[in-house]
Amino acid sequence: MSVEPVLTCRFCGQAHRPVPLPAGQKARCVRCDSVLARGARLGREAPLVFSLTGLVLAAPAALLPFMSAGKFGAERTSRLFTGVDSLWSGGMPALGALVFLCGGLLPLFLLAALAILHARGRSARPGAVGRFLFRAAHVLEHWAIPEVQVLAVLVALMKLGSLVTVTIGPGFWFYAAMALSLLMAQHSFNLDLGAPQLEAGEEPADPT
Amino acid sequence: MSFPSNRLRSPSTAAALGLAAAIMLVPANLLPVLTTEMPGNNRTDTIFSGVVELWREGLWAIALVVFVASILIPILKLVGLALLLLGARRGAGGDARRLTRLYAALDFIGRWSMLDVFLAAFLAGLVQFGEFSTVTPRGGIVAFAAAVVLTVLATEAFDPRLLWRETPVPSDSP
Numbered sequence: 001m002s003v004e005p006v007l008t009c010r011f012c013g014q015a016h017r018p019v020p021l022p023a024g025q026k027a028r029c030v031r032c033d034s035v036l037a038r039g040a041r042l043g044r045e046a047p048l049v050f051s052l053t054g055l056v057l058a059a060p061a062a063l064l065p066f067m068s069a070g071k072f073g074a075e076r077t078s079r080l081f082t083g084v085d086s087l088w089s090g091g092m093p094a095l096g097a098l099v100f101l102c103g104g105l106l107p108l109f110l111l112a113a114l115a116i117l118h119a120r121g122r123s124a125r126p127g128a129v130g131r132f133l134f135r136a137a138h139v140l141e142h143w144a145i146p147e148v149q150v151l152a153v154l155v156a157l158m159k160l161g162s163l164v165t166v167t168i169g170p171g172f173w174f175y176a177a178m179a180l181s182l183l184m185a186q187h188s189f190n191l192d193l194g195a196p197q198l199e200a201g202e203e204p205a206d207p208t
Numbered sequence: 209m210s211f212p213s214n215r216l217r218s219p220s221t222a223a224a225l226g227l228a229a230a231i232m233l234v235p236a237n238l239l240p241v242l243t244t245e246m247p248g249n250n251r252t253d254t255i256f257s258g259v260v261e262l263w264r265e266g267l268w269a270i271a272l273v274v275f276v277a278s279i280l281i282p283i284l285k286l287v288g289l290a291l292l293l294l295g296a297r298r299g300a301g302g303d304a305r306r307l308t309r310l311y312a313a314l315d316f317i318g319r320w321s322m323l324d325v326f327l328a329a330f331l332a333g334l335v336q337f338g339e340f341s342t343v344t345p346r347g348g349i350v351a352f353a354a355a356v357v358l359t360v361l362a363t364e365a366f367d368p369r370l371l372w373r374e375t376p377v378p379s380d381s382p
Binding site: 011013033034069074076078083084085086087090098102103143145151155156163164 | 330331368
């Protein structure tokens with residue numbers, strides 16, 4: 001027996017019947033006008049391509065020099081997790097862990113989850129692994145934020161201009177490209193399309 | 209949608225997390241977040257004094273980015289969350305669409321508040337030149353990170369479908 005797929009708006013709970021979307025078009029909720037899904041502008045395989053690209057870029061981003069700073073002949077080179085190490089050893093392990101998770105580990109998990117979900121395809125019965133990955137991807141969306149770290153590094157560059165001599169290393173460019181790949185993968189994946197089956201029957205809690 | 213389980217999503221959870229975030233914002237803004245040591249010029253900055261210093265140095269764009277990300281967004285998120293909770297309690301009615309847009313905006317902007325946390329971590333890792341120049345994170349940045357995490361959790365704990373309970377359900381889309 002086949003299961004009729006349902007697309008549920010994550011903002012108002014309105015159910016919709018999914019239809020194929022032309023490239024570049026958006027489907028909006030009939031009730032709250034939120035964007036439900038976007039037509040694949042870059043092709044159906046774009047999420048997989050961007051996810052795998054991000055995963056490949058992550059290795060050089062973590063291993064290559066991120067930034068070098070010089071002052072009176074002394075030079076210091078930092079890598080992606082040098083700041084995490086400084087926080088950890090400087091008595092702020094919770095802060096170090098937060099930076100490590102949001103800027104390093106969780107973006108990798110989200111890229112891997114998106115790649116696996118796309119490779120498995122969208123099935124009306126996603127199975128236990130599919131349900132777990134969808135839930136994980138929804139949670140990780142808010143905590144995997146490498147683009148904020150990229151902006152922070154750019155702010156630091158401007159701020160350090162008068163303090164030390166700064167040189168951008170290749171690790172930063174790989175990291176920025178990884179962050180862009182993650183954004184593109186998220187944008188092209190339409191995570192909500194897979195969620196309806198997971199949320200079927202769940203009602204919002206009463207305000208108390 | 210992104211909270212681990214819908215069972216954990218409730219207005220009371222969102223209110224509790226929002227209140228905790230508001231409390232954490234007090235030490236986050238009063239305590240120093242960074243100490244910069246240079247020969248003849250040692251500075252200890254709070255979030256606000258750091259913004260003022262950037263402005264004085266002529267880095268207006270950067271000062272504006274840090275001000276928006278670290279001061280304005282956390283406050284806007286808490287005010288917005290309070291409006292959403294009031295809307296859910298009283299019944300959003302005709303304001304449901306407007307409040308849903310507010311929720312979507314809060315959901316998007318929250319992440320950018322982490323800017324100062326990443327900035328402190330990056331500076332602490334790079335600027336370590338002993339007596340020549342050293343940047344050290346201080347306790348205020350821990351309180352600020354806690355406030356940011358709590359505001360994100362508070363937004364995730366709010367279920368926007370509550371705003372639509374009293375609104376008629378239209379027929380399915382084609």
